[in-house]
Amino acid sequence: xxxxxxxxxxxxxxxxxxxxxxxxxxxxxxxxxxxxxxxxxxxxxxxxxxxxxxxxxxxxxxxxxxxxxxxxxxxxxxxxxxxxxxxxxxxxxxxxxxxxxxxxxxxxxxxxxxxxxxxxxxxxxxxxxxxxxxxxxxxxxxxxxxxxxxxxxxxxxxxxxxxxxxxxxxxxxxxxxxxxxxxxxxxxxxxxxxxxxxxxxxxxxxxxxxxxxxxxxxxxxxxxxxxxxxxxxxxxxxxxxxxxxxxxxxxxxxxxxxxxxxxxxxxxxxxxxxxxxxxxxxxxxxxxxxxxxxxxxxxxxxxxxxxxxxxxxxxxxxxxxxxxxxxxxxxxxxxxxxxxxxxxxxxxxxx
Numbered sequence: 001x002x003x004x005x006x007x008x009x010x011x012x013x014x015x016x017x018x019x020x021x022x023x024x025x026x027x028x029x030x031x032x033x034x035x036x037x038x039x040x041x042x043x044x045x046x047x048x049x050x051x052x053x054x055x056x057x058x059x060x061x062x063x064x065x066x067x068x069x070x071x072x073x074x075x076x077x078x079x080x081x082x083x084x085x086x087x088x089x090x091x092x093x094x095x096x097x098x099x100x101x102x103x104x105x106x107x108x109x110x111x112x113x114x115x116x117x118x119x120x121x122x123x124x125x126x127x128x129x130x131x132x133x134x135x136x137x138x139x140x141x142x143x144x145x146x147x148x149x150x151x152x153x154x155x156x157x158x159x160x161x162x163x164x165x166x167x168x169x170x171x172x173x174x175x176x177x178x179x180x181x182x183x184x185x186x187x188x189x190x191x192x193x194x195x196x197x198x199x200x201x202x203x204x205x206x207x208x209x210x211x212x213x214x215x216x217x218x219x220x221x222x223x224x225x226x227x228x229x230x231x232x233x234x235x236x237x238x239x240x241x242x243x244x245x246x247x248x249x250x251x252x253x254x255x256x257x258x259x260x261x262x263x264x265x266x267x268x269x270x271x272x273x274x275x276x277x278x279x280x281x282x283x284x285x286x287x288x289x290x291x292x293x294x295x296x297x298x299x300x301x302x303x304x305x306x307x308x309x310x311x312x313x314x315x316x317x318x319x320x321x322x323x324x325x326x327x328x329x330x331x332x333x334x335x336x337x338x339x340x341x342x343x344x345x346x347x348x349x350x351x
Contacts, residue, residue, distance in 0.1 A: 046090065050127055053085055053097055053106075057129035060348065062100070062107040062136070063121055065294045068333060069137040070109050072341035073100070079107075093123055101349040106130065110294060113270050114159065117294035121301040132230065132308035132351070135298045136344045138336040139266070139290035140319035140329075142279045148332045149247060149258030151314045151343045152290045153237045154266035156226040159296040160286070161269025163204040179206040179225050180285045187277050211304050226265070227299040230308035236350050237262055237310065243346045245339045252331060258314075260343055263289040266313065268296035276320035291319060312347065314340035 042050075064070045073079050081087070081098040088095045096107040106128050110120035124130060139152070146152065164175035185199035208225040216222065237260075245258040267288045273279060282288045290313040302309035316336035317329035 042090075046088075049085065049088055053088060054129045056082075056104060058131040059097075059104045059106045059128055060100075060351065061121075061124045061128070061130040061133040062105050062344070063117065063124065063133060063294075063298050064107065064109050064135075065112060065117065065137045065292075067109065069337045069340065070107075072338045073107065073344075076100075076341070076345070078345055079105075088127075090127065091123060093120055095124070095128070101345055103348050103351065105348075110298075113293050114161065114268065114297040115270075117297035118301050121298045125301065125305050125307060130307065132233070133298065133302050134233075134310060134312070134344060134348065135295055136312040136340045137292065137294065137314075138316040138329075138333060138340060139292040139295075139313035140273050140279075140317055141289065141315040141321075142267075142273070142282045142291050142319055143263075143289040144318065146261065146289060146315060147254060147256065147258070148315055148317060148328055149245065149254050149335055149339055151240075151243075151245065151258065151260045151312060151339050152266065153234070153240070153260070153262045153310065153312055153343075154229070154264065154290065154295075155234055155262065156228055156265050157296040157299040157311065158226050158265065158267050158286065158288075159209055159269060159300065160206055160267045160282070161271060162207045162209060164207055165201075166203045166205060168198070168200065168202050175205045176207050177205060179208065181205045182278075182281060182285075209300055211300065213304050214306060224300070224303065227296065227303045229299070229310040233308055233310035233347075233351075234262065237347065239350060240343055240346055243343050245342060246335050249331060249335050254332075258339055266290045266292070266295055266311065268292050268294060273319040274317075279319040279321075290315060310347075312340050312343050314343075 079098055079100050081096065085097055087097060093108055098105060106124065108120050108124055110117045121133065166173055181203045183203045184201040188196060188199055190196060208223040210221040211224055212221060240260045243260050247254045247257050265286055265288045267282055267286055270293060273291045282291060292313055295311040295313065299309055314336035316332050
């Protein structure tokens with residue numbers, strides 16, 4: 001099998017923005033006996049469309065995980081699609097172009113999980129002239145101080161799914177010890193009269209991400225665990241505490257009116273956390289409030305590109321709370337999605 005990789009540059013005549021493009025378009029030709037072609041380049045037509053879109057720059061990028069979180073934006077009279085180019089489709093992504101609260105925005109639904117969120121954010125920053133990224137959606141709650149419907153805005157995000165799984169008997173393995181660990185035997189189910197035994201799953205140590213900043217030396221990695229949001233965005237978020245939020249779904253109402261709160265930390269991983277023991281672990285080890293599957297990925301991409309970023313996450317459930325037969329997320333998902341969007345609208349009006 002022969003694989004030929006042909007690199008294409010971006011022609012200067014389309015836009016000065018392309019001089020700052022972060023990657024080149026790639027055409028991959030794969031030969032397997034007979035000629036089979038697989039293309040992944042930006043076409044001339046697409047380049048012209050992107051150039052037209054970027055002529056209206058700069059934009060605020062909005063990354064949304066799923067359709068139910070996107071729905072409040074699409075139904076809002078505050079969002080006005082562009083009259084000439086309301087969308088641009090590329091690499092399986094649908095980028096919506098328009099205005100929200102009279103600010104020029106490009107909205108993309110990432111899909112669930114860290115990989116999807118990172119890819120969507122990278123494409124957003126690569127294709128378009130974006131001056132900042134806002135991310136919103138729902139999240140599980142690991143801090144019982146807050147309730148379903150509350151909207152959290154963390155100052156720091158961490159990816160808590162990058163692990164070194166320690167072997168039994170290993171004491172000096174090649175893993176970092178700066179960010180604590182999860183020891184499975186601490187969660188063995190035994191009575192006070194039983195003898196504790198070592199769990200064969202042993203420990204997993206939380207590891208920092210390897211990043212490659214755009215202004216750094218290529219292939220020279222740096223490490224980061226807690227990724228800060230933009231200081232200016234976080235300061236502006238102080239003014240969001242009086243946003244009017246929904247508290248009822250049909251006839252089901254929350255114990256108190258939801259509130260907007262800036263918190264210290266949020267965590268993300270490719271894990272839907274619906275377990276009380278792990279919820280308590282995330283709270284005790286990391287002092288986290290929201291847990292989700294995307295925010296840290298968006299944060300990491302923006303951090304590497306030096307693009308201002310902030311995430312707004314409404315709590316849809318107490319992770320692992322309730323009974324084994326019910327899950328409050330299914331009841332309050334629409335309410336939490338709407339509350340997160342309402343806070344986003346107010347934030348963008350203040351930028």
